[in-house]
Amino acid sequence: MSKLGKFYITTPIYYVNDKPHIGHAYTTIAADVLARWHRLKGDMVFFLTGTDEHGEKVAAAAEKAGQTPKQFADSVVSTYITAWKRLEVGYDGFIRTTDPNHAKAVQDFVNKMVDNGDVYKGKYEGWYCVSDESFWTDLQLKDGKCPECGREVKKVKEDSYFFRLSKYQDALLDFYKENPDFLSPRYRANEIINRVKDGLKDVSISRTAIKWAVPFPGDAQHWVYVWVDALINYISALGWPGGENYKAYWPADVHLIGKEINWFHSVIWPAMLLSANLPLPKKVFSHGWWTAEGQKMSKSRGNFVNPLDIADRYSVDALRYFLIRELPLGDDGDFSEKALIARINGELVADLGNLIYRILTLAERFAGEFRGSPELEPKLDISKIESKMDDLDTFGALNDIWGFIREANKYVNEKEVWKLSGDELSNALYNLLEACRIISILISPFMPETSSKINAQLGIGPGTLNDCRFGRFKGRIKKGEYLFKKVEQKA
Ligand code: MSP
Numbered sequence: 423m424s425k426l427g428k429f430y431i432t433t434p435i436y437y438v439n440d441k442p443h444i445g446h447a448y449t450t451i452a453a454d455v456l457a458r459w460h461r462l463k464g465d466m467v468f469f470l471t472g473t474d475e476h477g478e479k480v481a482a483a484a485e486k487a488g489q490t491p492k493q494f495a496d497s498v499v500s501t502y503i504t505a506w507k508r509l510e511v512g513y514d515g516f517i518r519t520t521d522p523n524h525a526k527a528v529q530d531f532v533n534k535m536v537d538n539g540d541v542y543k544g545k546y547e548g549w550y551c552v553s554d555e556s557f558w559t560d561l562q563l564k565d566g567k568c569p570e571c572g573r574e575v576k577k578v579k580e581d582s583y584f585f586r587l588s589k590y591q592d593a594l595l596d597f598y599k600e601n602p603d604f605l606s607p608r609y610r611a612n613e614i615i616n617r618v619k620d621g622l623k624d625v626s627i628s629r630t631a632i633k634w635a636v637p638f639p640g641d642a643q644h645w646v647y648v649w650v651d652a653l654i655n656y657i658s659a660l661g662w663p664g665g666e667n668y669k670a671y672w673p674a675d676v677h678l679i680g681k682e683i684n685w686f687h688s689v690i691w692p693a694m695l696l697s698a699n700l701p702l703p704k705k706v707f708s709h710g711w712w713t714a715e716g717q718k719m720s721k722s723r724g725n726f727v728n729p730l731d732i733a734d735r736y737s738v739d740a741l742r743y744f745l746i747r748e749l750p751l752g753d754d755g756d757f758s759e760k761a762l763i764a765r766i767n768g769e770l771v772a773d774l775g776n777l778i779y780r781i782l783t784l785a786e787r788f789a790g791e792f793r794g795s796p797e798l799e800p801k802l803d804i805s806k807i808e809s810k811m812d813d814l815d816t817f818g819a820l821n822d823i824w825g826f827i828r829e830a831n832k833y834v835n836e837k838e839v840w841k842l843s844g845d846e847l848s849n850a851l852y853n854l855l856e857a858c859r860i861i862s863i864l865i866s867p868f869m870p871e872t873s874s875k876i877n878a879q880l881g882i883g884p885g886t887l888n889d890c891r892f893g894r895f896k897g898r899i900k901k902g903e904y905l906f907k908k909v910e911q912k913a
Contacts, residue, residue: 429460429467430671434679435474435517435655437555438498439483442505443719444757445680445712447729448745452709452816453678454511455746458867459811462887468671470659471506472517473499477648478552481634491634495520505730509738510870515667517659519636519651527658528651529639532627534698535585536640546582546626549575554682555648557626570682583628583644590693591622597692597702605688606707606814607752610681614688625690653691657700674703676814681708707814710754727757736909739869740766743820746868750817763909773827774861774872775905780834781854782879782901784847794849796892798857801829804890807864816868823864830857855880855895863890872905 433453436446450471457469474480475495484494499518506513517524535541549558551568558568558575568575598605598615605611628644629635636651638644656677660668679687687706695702713719714727732741744762747769749755785792803822810819833839839850858876863885866873877884881898 427465428671428675429457429465430660430674431457431460431467431469431676431678432656432674433471434683435472435519435652436502437477437479438473438475438495438502439479441498441501442729444714444727444729444732444745445719446502447505447509447741448712449678449680449709450506450511451509451742451745452751453676454509454513455742455816455867456676456678456811456814457514458512458870462863462867463808464886464888466670468515468660468667469513470515470517470656471511471513472515472655472659473502473519474648474652474655475499475518475520476635476651477555478550478632478634479555481632482552492520508730508733509742512870515659517655519655521658523661524655524658525636527662528636528646528654530663531654531657531694531698532646532650533639535694538697538699540586540589540697541583541627542586544582544584545580546584547579548577550578551575559623578631580630581643582626582630583638583641584624585627585650585694585697587622587625587690587693590696591618593696594618594622594689594692601702601704603705604702606705610684610708610752614684617685618689622689622693649686649690650694653686653694656691656703673701675705677703677706678814679706679708681710684708705814707751709751710749712754713756715758716756732759732762736762736766737871737906739872740770740906743770743869746816747820747824751814760911763911766906766909767911769824770906771904771908773824773831774865777827777831777834777861778858778876778879779901779904781830781851781858782899784839785851785855785899786901788847788851790844790848792848792852792855792895794845794852796853796856797849798830798833798853799892802826802857802860802890804887808887820868823861823868826857826864827861830854830861833857852895853892855897855899856892859885859895859897860890860892863887875902875905878902 431453433449453469457467460467481491484491487494549563551573553573554570562569595618605614627647627650628638629647630643633645635645635648638646656674657668657672660671662668677687692702714725717723717725719726729741744765807819807822837850842850859880859882862873862876879900879902881900
């Protein structure tokens with residue numbers, strides 16, 4: 423995936439009906455970790471996120487707030503931008519679907535589908551879930567409700583343009599076969615493949631009733647369906663068709679998404695690209711869903727976890743660490759403060775914080791040079807970590823990095839470093855300082871702030887993946903505060 427030396431990763435673009443919650447933060451932080459990792463490797467990286475601003479859902483939220491959709495979108499977008507800044511999300515592009523160049527790209531794209539003979543006019547009759555902005559047939563409904571989110575659906579009967587999705591059934595199945603990594607993680611692939619094998623129905627791509635949208639090219643009565651508008655963001659943000667970024671970065675290496683929007687990304691989007699004669703992304707990775715303290719998060723329950731509250735209470739890096747360390751990227755999980763506190767105390771304070779503090783205390787006191795032979799180096803398998811990160815196994819990679827942190831602590835204890843002196847102490851400190859320097863590089867994608875703090879204490883600048891080999895320690899030690907504070911576990 424990364425052999426070309428470029429890495430284009432995207433998050434979904436989030437609806438601006440409300441401020442971000444922990445679910446949105448999860449995808450965005452996971453994508454940020456991967457983007458930072460590829461920057462460490464020296465890849466040319468483009469990390470895109472943004473907001474999905476058109477459609478019925480946003481229009482309804484704006485109306486409720488007594489604002490125009492654009493005014494409302496502007497205010498919610500700023501909550502996203504503030505949140506990502508606070509959570510150390512270093513994106514390269516932030517797309518808003520209300521950007522004028524995006525609207526132009528959507529119209530150009532639809533025209534390509536029309537030119538290819540893939541669009542025809544008809545009448546849509548069926549159900550619509552406003553929350554998911556998705557069409558459903560009678561058969562798909564579950565107990566008369568949206569099969570995806572369980573909310574009420576409404577009857578829709580309107581003129582519509584349709585996309586000949588059915589035409590692409592074989593091409594999609596061939597594509598999945600030839601590109602076994604496209605549908606990721608693998609255990610989610612069969613669900614998509616079986617549904618495509620069952621047959622594809624043409625899909626509605628315009629609405630007449632919803633006017634908070636991109637005007638449909640060539641027909642003043644129609645507006646582009648919000649999902650078609652939204653998916654095109656992945657190329658419009660790169661300046662498609664002519665943009666330099668498009669030439670440099672497309673196709674995407676990874677579309678990172680939540681599992682509920684897999685169909686749109688793994689079936690509709692590739693078919694649209696086939697219709698427009700454009701290259702397909704290399705991978706769609708659908709991650710799992712978080713519950714909050716054992717409950718599904720919902721407006722009616724009012725239990726959305728605000729990531730900024732968590733960051734204020736425990737630190738940004740504790741939050742970032744927890745989200746990645748608690749579960750593999752594909753799995754579902756539960757966000758609980760009890761679990762978060764257990765990881766802070768057990769892993770951030772006791773493993774990492776303690777290691778740095780102990781070593782720097784000894785190193786600061788030591789007057790000689792840090793010289794020795796790299797005894798700890800064999801405990802670290804960088805290529806294994808690298809291949810896990812390439813497979814988007816952020817959980818496994820972080821686990822391995824932690825294994826090395828624990829090895830370093832074990833080394834301190836087994837050697838009883840505090841009792842050593844002279845050459846023996848010099849050798850032990852050399853090993854431990856080099857270990858700390860490398861640990862700081864390896865954790866930097868996950869916990870950028872902590873990595874900077876460690877670097878400051880070691881008196882070194884930021885490193886790259888190439889620097890993750892034992893060499894000569896060149897820092898100037900200046901021990902600081904403990905990196906993390908122990909948190910009282912609530913009863
Ligand atoms: N606007 C569409 C996406 C268009 S992409 C071309 C959309 N937006 S959304 O605001 O509803 O965001 C959905 C995404 O938020 C999910 O795909 C996932 O990335 C994230 N999550 C929302 N709730 C989540 C959880 N409870 N748990 C984990 N992630 C979830 O869908």
